[in-house]
Amino acid sequence: xxxxxxxxxxxxxxxASLRCGQVVRLSGRVIALRDLACRCMVARADxxxxxxxxxxxCGPLMVEGPxxxxxxxxxxTLSARLDGxxxxxxxxxxxxxxxxxxxxxxxxxxxxxxxxxYLQAVAGAAARLAHCLGPAIESQFMETCGASGALWAFDAxxxxxxxxxxxxxxxLQRKVRTASRRHLxxxxxxxxxxxxx
Amino acid sequence: xxxxxWDRHLVELxxxxxxxxxxxxxxxxxxxWRREVRGGQGAWALQSILDGVRLARQTGVPLSQDSGALIFxxxxxxxxxxxxxxxxxxxxxxxxxxxxxxxxxxxxxVSGAVFPTNVAQAxxxxxxxxxxxxxVEVRLLLKGTGSELMGRQYSLPDSALGANADLDGVRRCILxxxxxxxxxxxxxxxxxxxxxxxxxTAYAHATRQFLRKVGDGSHLKVLxxxxxxxxxxxxTLDIGPIGxxxxxxxxxxxxxxxxxxxxxxxxxxAFMCCAYRRRxxxxxxxxxxxxxxY
Numbered sequence: 013x014x015x016x017x018x019x020x021x022x023x024x025x026x027x028a029s030l031r032c033g034q035v036v037r038l039s040g041r042v043i044a045l046r047d048l049a050c051r052c053m054v055a056r057a058d059x060x061x062x063x064x065x066x067x068x069x070c071g072p073l074m075v076e077g078p079x080x081x082x083x084x085x086x087x088x089t090l091s092a093r094l095d096g097x098x099x100x101x102x103x104x105x106x107x108x109x110x111x112x113x114x115x116x117x118x119x120x121x122x123x124x125x126x127x128x129x130y131l132q133a134v135a136g137a138a139a140r141l142a143h144c145l146g147p148a149i150e151s152q153f154m155e156t157c158g159a160s161g162a163l164w165a166f167d168a169x170x171x172x173x174x175x176x177x178x179x180x181x182x183x184l185q186r187k188v189r190t191a192s193r194r195h196l197x198x199x200x201x202x203x204x205x206x207x208x209x
Numbered sequence: 210x211x212x213x214x215w216d217r218h219l220v221e222l223x224x225x226x227x228x229x230x231x232x233x234x235x236x237x238x239x240x241x242w243r244r245e246v247r248g249g250q251g252a253w254a255l256q257s258i259l260d261g262v263r264l265a266r267q268t269g270v271p272l273s274q275d276s277g278a279l280i281f282x283x284x285x286x287x288x289x290x291x292x293x294x295x296x297x298x299x300x301x302x303x304x305x306x307x308x309x310x311x312x313x314x315x316x317x318x319v320s321g322a323v324f325p326t327n328v329a330q331a332x333x334x335x336x337x338x339x340x341x342x343x344x345v346e347v348r349l350l351l352k353g354t355g356s357e358l359m360g361r362q363y364s365l366p367d368s369a370l371g372a373n374a375d376l377d378g379v380r381r382c383i384l385x386x387x388x389x390x391x392x393x394x395x396x397x398x399x400x401x402x403x404x405x406x407x408x409x410t411a412y413a414h415a416t417r418q419f420l421r422k423v424g425d426g427s428h429l430k431v432l433x434x435x436x437x438x439x440x441x442x443x444x445t446l447d448i449g450p451i452g453x454x455x456x457x458x459x460x461x462x463x464x465x466x467x468x469x470x471x472x473x474x475x476x477x478x479a480f481m482c483c484a485y486r487r488r489x490x491x492x493x494x495x496x497x498x499x500x501x502x503y
Contacts, residue, residue: 113391172257
């Protein structure tokens with residue numbers, strides 16, 4: 013598979029050539045957060061600088077060692093739960109959102125409007141993704157959200173994900189969903205309702 | 210009850226379950242990878258998963274940040290003190306959380322507060338049954354949240370699906386549930402299916418199917434045939450392991466049936482994510498290890 017190297021800071025100019033289905037290997041500032049931390053950010057706009065950062069929808073399993081906090085497993089959480097915060101993140105300068113599962117139509121349109129992309133990481137690769145994130149360089153909202161719900165910043169290296177929504181608003185998930193619906197309808201139409209198996 | 214033995218072996222059971230897949234699951238993931246087109250999204254996703262599994266095993270870290278629902282299934286001898294076993298199980302979960310094998314993953318739905326040791330009402334979930342042997346068998350599932358969210362329950366007949374209260378109706382429900390989960394179940398997923406039951410017992414029975422090994426097939430011939438057919442047909446949907454295309458939306462299908470009331474014909478589909486964490490152990494009455502299961 014042809015892998016595209018993507019290095020931060022993540023600007024629209026760097027993302028413009030990415031197309032749906034392309035695998036990127038990303039290095040740079042990645043901020044992991046979930047809905048709890050997003051809720052805190054709504055109230056505290058100055059909490060963290062998001063300009064040209066990648067946001068990763070993830071509540072990592074963090075352990076504290078002598079050199080600070082480090083993730084041991086960091087797969088994506090379901091991004092659909094955070095659809096309502098996408099506009100806020102993009103307005104604050106985020107141009108790459110990484111997550112798991114599908115995102116809503118409003119996120120697809122917001123990506124096109126802001127020149128941003130949505131990437132899907134592989135949930136089952138959590139140990140590998142944690143390794144790529146490396147040690148945490150910053151955290152916020154730990155007291156309120158606990159270690160798994162806090163905001164964590166990393167200097168990621170070689171983090172792989174697939175482009176699912178590109179800067180033009182094209183969506184690979186939408187394409188697969190539509191085609192698979194056709195396949196399903198064919199399967200269900202092609203068998204008699206009373207057929208035994 | 211010798212608490213020290215129970216604590217040591219139950220924590221070790223949790224560690225094994227959280228950090229390494231059973232061999233039947235890993236072999237199924239490799240078979241799924243071989244079925245995918247080289248250079249395609251499905252092959253890339255499965256290769257990433259297999260790399261992650263190897264790294265977790267080598268470094269002893271959890272396979273997934275999402276510890277999921279902690280579900281223990283015990284088979285105990287007649288007259289065994291199950292209250293004491295509940296206490297030992299809860300102590301083991303708390304210790305495994307402090308050791309970092311489990312994430313702080315349990316929340317109060319009213320206050321929003323986290324339970325820091327994962328011990329709370331209904332966490333962990335513990336089922337008991339009385340077995341014929343003098344040993345205690347314990348099996349543990351860690352069921353990820355993404356797959357938990359994608360479970361569905363159908364009441365047949367369902368005119369929208371063209372599904373009658375028969376096995377073809379069951380087939381339609383499973384394929385529909387697979388289509389709905391798309392990218393959201395942390396796939397490739399395994400479907401556990403219960404035909405019949407009431408609403409609550411059906412979900413529990415569907416989830417219990419994940420104690421079976423991948424590829425083992427139902428003991429009922431007609432259901433084993435249905436499992437094979439649904440698995441074959443699911444590959445033609447082109448959903449793929451993570452909803453970006455490919456053949457392996459489903460890793461396996463496990464179907465079982467329990468009795469139902471005349472006016473309720475439920476088909477309940479539970480999903481298990483690709484981090485299909487299932488382990489077990491046989492322990493003596495004092496908690497001494499006899500052997501590991503799976």
